[in-house]
Amino acid sequence: MEIISLKDIHKTYPPDRGGKPVRALKGIDLEVAKGTIFSIIGPNGAGKTTLISIMTTLLFPDDGTGTVCGFDLRHKAGKIREIVNVTSGNANFTDNFSVAENLNYYGMLYGMAGEARRTKIAGLIEMFHLQAFRDTPFNRLSTGTKQRLALAKSLMNDPKVLFLDEPTVGLDPQISESIRINLKEMNRKEGLTIVLTTHNMDEAEFLSDRISFLQAGKIIAEGNPTELKRKIRWGDVIRIRYNGPSFDPCHLSSLDGVLEVDVNDGLITVRVDDHNKRLDPLTRMVLSEGDLLLQDIELIKPDLEDVFLELAKTPHSN
């Protein structure tokens, strides 16, 4: 069952001081199933924030229709705001209000009554380990603590859909990891639907049930992580340098998890779905050829740019 449905959404920003209008979204169709984690990934300027802003009704689309939790984006925006929440990386709050005061203020904005609000705030402070910062002003918090406050705020109204715009941007790996685990748990335990944008492929893969690639205002690929890896040959690259006679790549193509093999001048380049699973059988097979002498093995994880270059080469449908 779809909790979000967008059809042919267009958005153009008016020209800024003599510039040209910016076409941020060019006909987005999107469906998000209830209880899933959906990631939108793309380079800077792809339209990710615009798309998430439209879904949270912070921005109205120029054309197209859409519903969130069954409510129309334009005509029932107030209803949508009651049952969703949003936060972003580097979120800002009133700088000299403490953690508790900021949460109290947002609880009131969502119309929560006194006792329920206080109980909720206490629970969120505990959940995000903010006890020590309860009375600390926002401008004295570290980046990681600010982000934990932002996440706590985004759960204030028990949203049905949580929108996160690059929630781990600028955070150190340890905090990012704990935030990812928090999100995964909220999704698993409470069935919370999460829509997030990210630059981080590993984050998208770890969290997401489905992923959309957005480029220049268009979705150029969509699917679950496995489907997408298969579709765009997104995976890890193992490079094996060897000495010996020429090698027949057909041997390796038959192995499980191998997406692509290229043999060229003493270098075997193999793209696999997961190097942890495939490295061992791969090297065993290469060594079984007998006459080969392995010189070097190199593991390469493709970055976002690789994937986008790959996607940009050929047209992809949703």
Added chain:
Amino acid sequence: MSFLNLRKHLIQINAFAFKNWLITRKRVFHLVEIIFWPFISLVSVGLLTRFLGVDSKMIEFVLIGVIAFSVIQIGQSDMAYVILYSIWNKSLKHEMAAPINAFHLIAGSWVMGLFHSSIVFLLMCVFSSLLFHLNFFASGMARLFLFFTGLIFFAASVGISVCALAFRFGGRAHVGATSLVSVLILLSGIYYPVEVLPKPLSHVAYFIPLTHFLEYFRSFYGFVPKSPHPLLWGFLLTAIYNFIAFCLLCRAIRNARQKGTLVTMSE
């Protein structure tokens, strides 16, 4: 509207009053604006009248203007700061993602404006009585109450307009606030009767509710109002301007959602 719905709206209105209260408590500068400047203005103008040797009637005329203007200034700035602080802190996006509307915003901030203005109004009345022998209470409490009510409702027109400017122009709107208030000083007869203005401007002055409220209250100190019903005109114009300003604010918020400025103001 059900009781639960009404309660929810009241909590949402209270959110902005709460925010304003915290701003006042935590920002010394804001407290200075509320208390310090009005008193500086009252004392300096009062001493100026003493230096110029004007009669007591003229002192009453000028001090009524100074106190009325302080009420407007405090009332409107409390409303404007609720939005301006969000813009300066880049938190507007998160606040506007909540299910609040223009009415919650202005009602909550106006309540705090009313609270601050009431305190300052009473203090200034007492102070001017002690220092300059202006008996503000001579006209009776009911008339004083009507005068203050008119001022604080008109302050809402200015405050809502500044909020609308803030949604349109961002943090630069405080320039608009200063400009709007400066126009009031010039046109609405705070320090001098509007008759001394050039003819076209004195006509414009009567489109400003403050002019009528001042004429109403000064009439109890021996100044004859131009219109027979200054209070009625003041409230009528205030109601019209509040309605127009509210429509402008709703439109500014809608435009900010359409043009994306709501998001860019928070980046």
